[in-house]
Amino acid sequence: MTRKTLRNRTLCAASLMALVSGSTAWAQSMTDVQSVAKERGLSTAELLAAAKTFTPTGMKDEYVIFSSGGHSGQVFVIGVPSMRLLRTIAVFTPESWQGWGFGVGNEILDEGNVSGKENRWGDTHHPALSETNGDYDGEWLFINDKSNARIAVIDLRDFETKQIVKNPLFINDHGGAFVPPNTEYIFQTAQYNVPWGADYAPMSEYKDNFRGAVTMWKFDRKKGRIDKEKSFAIELPPYWQDIADCGKLVSDGYFFLNSINTELATGGIEQKKPPFEAGVSMNATDYLHIIDWKKAEKVYQAGRTTEIKGFPVIPLDVAIEEGLLHLTPEPRSPHGVDVAPKGDFIVVSGKLDPHTTIYSFDKINKAIASKNFSGEDEFGVPVLDFDSVVEAQVEVGLGPLHTQFGPDGYAYTSLFLDSAVARWTLGGQYGSMNPEPDWTLVQKTPVHYNIGHLGAAEGDTVSPDGKYLVAYNKWSVDRFVSTGPLLPQNFQLLDISQQGTEMPVIYDMPMGIGEPHYAQIIKADKLKPWAVYPEIGWDPMTQSVDPYAPRPKMERVERKGEHEVEVYMTSVRSHFTPEHVTVKQGDKVTWRITNTERAIDATHGFSIPVYNITLSLEAGETAKIEFIADTAGTFPFYCTEFCSALHLEMMGYLMVEPNE
Amino acid sequence: MPSFIDHIIGPRVEQSELEKHSIRYGTPGFLLLIARVMLLVSLFVPFWHMELIAPQYPENLELTAYINHLAGDVAEIDSLNHYIGMRPLNEAATLERTLGVYIMIVFVLFLELASWIHSRWAVLLILPVLLFPAVFLIDLHLWMSHFGQNLDPDAPLSNSIEPFVPPILGTGMVGQFKTIARPGTGLMLSAGASVILLLSLFFHRRAYKPLMKARKASAS
Numbered sequence: 097m098t099r100k101t102l103r104n105r106t107l108c109a110a111s112l113m114a115l116v117s118g119s120t121a122w123a124q125s126m127t128d129v130q131s132v133a134k135e136r137g138l139s140t141a142e143l144l145a146a147a148k149t150f151t152p153t154g155m156k157d158e159y160v161i162f163s164s165g166g167h168s169g170q171v172f173v174i175g176v177p178s179m180r181l182l183r184t185i186a187v188f189t190p191e192s193w194q195g196w197g198f199g200v201g202n203e204i205l206d207e208g209n210v211s212g213k214e215n216r217w218g219d220t221h222h223p224a225l226s227e228t229n230g231d232y233d234g235e236w237l238f239i240n241d242k243s244n245a246r247i248a249v250i251d252l253r254d255f256e257t258k259q260i261v262k263n264p265l266f267i268n269d270h271g272g273a274f275v276p277p278n279t280e281y282i283f284q285t286a287q288y289n290v291p292w293g294a295d296y297a298p299m300s301e302y303k304d305n306f307r308g309a310v311t312m313w314k315f316d317r318k319k320g321r322i323d324k325e326k327s328f329a330i331e332l333p334p335y336w337q338d339i340a341d342c343g344k345l346v347s348d349g350y351f352f353l354n355s356i357n358t359e360l361a362t363g364g365i366e367q368k369k370p371p372f373e374a375g376v377s378m379n380a381t382d383y384l385h386i387i388d389w390k391k392a393e394k395v396y397q398a399g400r401t402t403e404i405k406g407f408p409v410i411p412l413d414v415a416i417e418e419g420l421l422h423l424t425p426e427p428r429s430p431h432g433v434d435v436a437p438k439g440d441f442i443v444v445s446g447k448l449d450p451h452t453t454i455y456s457f458d459k460i461n462k463a464i465a466s467k468n469f470s471g472e473d474e475f476g477v478p479v480l481d482f483d484s485v486v487e488a489q490v491e492v493g494l495g496p497l498h499t500q501f502g503p504d505g506y507a508y509t510s511l512f513l514d515s516a517v518a519r520w521t522l523g524g525q526y527g528s529m530n531p532e533p534d535w536t537l538v539q540k541t542p543v544h545y546n547i548g549h550l551g552a553a554e555g556d557t558v559s560p561d562g563k564y565l566v567a568y569n570k571w572s573v574d575r576f577v578s579t580g581p582l583l584p585q586n587f588q589l590l591d592i593s594q595q596g597t598e599m600p601v602i603y604d605m606p607m608g609i610g611e612p613h614y615a616q617i618i619k620a621d622k623l624k625p626w627a628v629y630p631e632i633g634w635d636p637m638t639q640s641v642d643p644y645a646p647r648p649k650m651e652r653v654e655r656k657g658e659h660e661v662e663v664y665m666t667s668v669r670s671h672f673t674p675e676h677v678t679v680k681q682g683d684k685v686t687w688r689i690t691n692t693e694r695a696i697d698a699t700h701g702f703s704i705p706v707y708n709i710t711l712s713l714e715a716g717e718t719a720k721i722e723f724i725a726d727t728a729g730t731f732p733f734y735c736t737e738f739c740s741a742l743h744l745e746m747m748g749y750l751m752v753e754p755n756e
Numbered sequence: 757m758p759s760f761i762d763h764i765i766g767p768r769v770e771q772s773e774l775e776k777h778s779i780r781y782g783t784p785g786f787l788l789l790i791a792r793v794m795l796l797v798s799l800f801v802p803f804w805h806m807e808l809i810a811p812q813y814p815e816n817l818e819l820t821a822y823i824n825h826l827a828g829d830v831a832e833i834d835s836l837n838h839y840i841g842m843r844p845l846n847e848a849a850t851l852e853r854t855l856g857v858y859i860m861i862v863f864v865l866f867l868e869l870a871s872w873i874h875s876r877w878a879v880l881l882i883l884p885v886l887l888f889p890a891v892f893l894i895d896l897h898l899w900m901s902h903f904g905q906n907l908d909p910d911a912p913l914s915n916s917i918e919p920f921v922p923p924i925l926g927t928g929m930v931g932q933f934k935t936i937a938r939p940g941t942g943l944m945l946s947a948g949a950s951v952i953l954l955l956s957l958f959f960h961r962r963a964y965k966p967l968m969k970a971r972k973a974s975a976s
Contacts, residue, residue: 668835669835670912695835745912
């Protein structure tokens with residue numbers, strides 16, 4: 097068989113698939129598919145990739161990615177395998193399409209103010225879907241802000257941010273958000289350490305006054321809010337605590353946290369001191385932190401805490417005495433720590449070590465029980481003997497960062513320097529799930545380029561799905577039409593449904609709206625969002641009906657006092673009621689507005705010029721905005737969301753009568 | 757007076773005759789019983805559906821009329837109708853919907869009574885029930901044409917739509933909407949009851965006409 101006929105045969109097979117998946121009534125033949133493929137220069141493999149990912153109109157995605165947005169401060173929602181952006185969720189950064197921070201959401205954004213200062217952006221890194229018994233339950237999403245050490249709570253019934261909490265102890269986090277198998281807490285750990293509360297201290301006092309910590313935010317699932325009154329922190333040495341993961345199944349109750357800068361480097365390149373990049377990378381090993389959080393919860397409840405910045409903190413000496421904290425060496429400049437599906441192995445990747453290091457939870461337990469310590473660190477924390485807790489090391493390639501898991505005993509590790517995704521085998525209980533020998537590299541698929549995190553379908557839960565893996569690449573370089581010097585990142589979809597060496601890239605999605613870090617991939621049918629708000633007059637801030645919500649036939653403009661006016665307005669296709677609102681200059685205006693629609697997608701916008709107000713009112717939603725009408729004039733307000741054939745007519749006038 | 761009542765309820769049947777021809781005398785009453793059950797069931801199921809089909813409503817809009825209320829996408833249909841100046845659907849046939857259940861119960865009582873009457877007067881009780889489905893459809897049509905032809909001239913789209921009457925059964929077009937109207941289970945039950953009532957009249961006549969004749973003959 098010549099190469100050409102082989103190619104043609106496979107091309108036919110691929111064309112058939114494409115035809116079946118997109119079958120229409122039109123008379124099309126495989127010849128048409130071939131001619132298009134030829135015209136566009138598509139190979140058989142590429143046609144096959146198209147057949148695997150092309151999602152015709154009306155077909156829905158099987159999985160949904162919740163991606164951090166980096167310093168866009170938002171969250172992105174993306175369908176898999178189509179890799180279509182479904183929407184963004186405004187979190188730390190005001191966003192005018194969702195009307196977030198322009199009249200609505202301001203109170204929540206204000207919860208994230210730092211030392212009384214408005215902070216209107218965030219650096220979102222690690223989303224955490226809420227879990228029940230170690231599996232995503234599709235109810236809540238949490239995400240951290242690295243720049244100001246904040247955590248946000250997003251309700252997945254309406255995909256809106258409900259709460260932002262600011263950590264009172266530290267000013268920067270990286271290890272967050274992470275949740276244990278039943279989402280009792282949300283974990284947040286400091287990264288770039290500072291004195292408590294980011295108070296001032298000179299760098300010379302780094303070791304004595306700068307502190308690390310892990311905060312355990314209690315999540316009240318019923319209220320859908322973090323309960324600050326039941327939250328606490330554990331003091332840690334001033335290493336740069338990095339990424340973390342919660343134990344599951346056998347290791348439930350433990351929290352694994354890696355660190356860099358056990359050197360306690362303080363930088364100072366301008367003073368000819370080693371810059372951070374060198375100082376932080378000096379040691380051959382750093383410390384994996386092993387935290388018994390269930391025991392810590394008991395210690396907190398027993399009151400063995402110190403109040404720091406108004407927040408209960410278990411001091412480091414108490415943590416050591418109670419056996420809450422153990423360290424063990426991890427090679428070099430570790431980044432990701434990921435717990436295997438059965439909770440039995442903990443995989444750590446050191447950026448500067450070509451191996452992943454696999455720790456055994458069983459061995460860790462035994463080492464703690466038998467006090468098999470190789471010593472203490474300089475803060476008195478016991479250090480478990482490395483050799484006694486390590487199960488295996490696998491050489492995967494250069495710059496390993498993060499690991500996710502499949503259902504068949506495979507682990508997938510991102511290789512930043514190699515720009516590749518490595519598939520390798522786990523041993524132990526997973527050994528028999530695939531044909532390859534345990535603890536072996538199976539395949540490396542190049543990705544484009546400089547991969548950071550990666551995500552496999554439900555790949556960090558107790559039951560990974562396999563099928564799809566997405567490489568969250570930091571650079572796209574030459575992959576897309578140039579958009580000038582600032583380029584999108586590249587989300588690359590890999591098909592991991594076949595065992596062995598078959599693991600092709602099947603789609604590139606440019607990410608030109610933020611700089612994502614981690615993202616989780618959940619089965620789409622686990623999400624149960626509302627189609628419209630449950631009742632007319634629904635306040636998304638409380639997720640209940642607002643008794644003051646304006647209703648049809650009760651619309652009015654009411655003067656409450658000499659300088660106070662209340663507006664009760666409804667919006668429905670294609671009018672606001674009332675359409676004329678007249679107030680006096682200097683009036684304090686409280687403007688309530690309800691979208692009385694019940695149809696899916698019947699969103700109305702509402703915007704007032706000059707006053708910097710724009711809202712997005714989804715069907716049933718009510719909102720309250722307040723402003724001082726300090727500028728006299730004639731201001732057309734209008735519906736910003738193209739709602740109907742007479743959308744342009746959906747407007748009215750705010751008239752602010754000038755003072756004489 | 758007793759003879760007047762006697763006259764209305766018609767001749768009674770001798771016990772021996774009843775036993776001899778139990779089917780002949782039992783059939784009218786049995787049919788009336790079935791009709792009563794059907795009417796009672798119809799109270800709980802839809803009488804009429806209209807489906808409105810347009811590109812932007814992939815799952816279509818539905819309007820369902822029960823004997824006493826409207827269900828389905830009433831709010832959405834009203835919201836669209838306001839563009840052409842049609843009054844809200846719930847302003848239509850308010851009296852009919854208020855009385856519907858009571859009328860039906862009265863009908864059931866009529867049939868109950870009718871099963872005791874062996875004279876021609878039974879027709880008076882059965883006929884209104886028999887005609888009910890037709891009256892329902894005529895009433896529906898009148899309301900439809902009243903609503904469709906009395907549009908608010910100040911409505912946003914009053915310039916671009918002619919008064920119209922959507923068919924109460926079958927398909928029609930209003931703007932970008934295709935309408936498909938069909939009877940509901942309730943109307944089917946009611947129509948079925950009408951057929952059964954017709955039959956019951958036939959069997960009624962066959963059972964009691966000879967008795968009436970005999971009575972007349974003996975009286976003269």
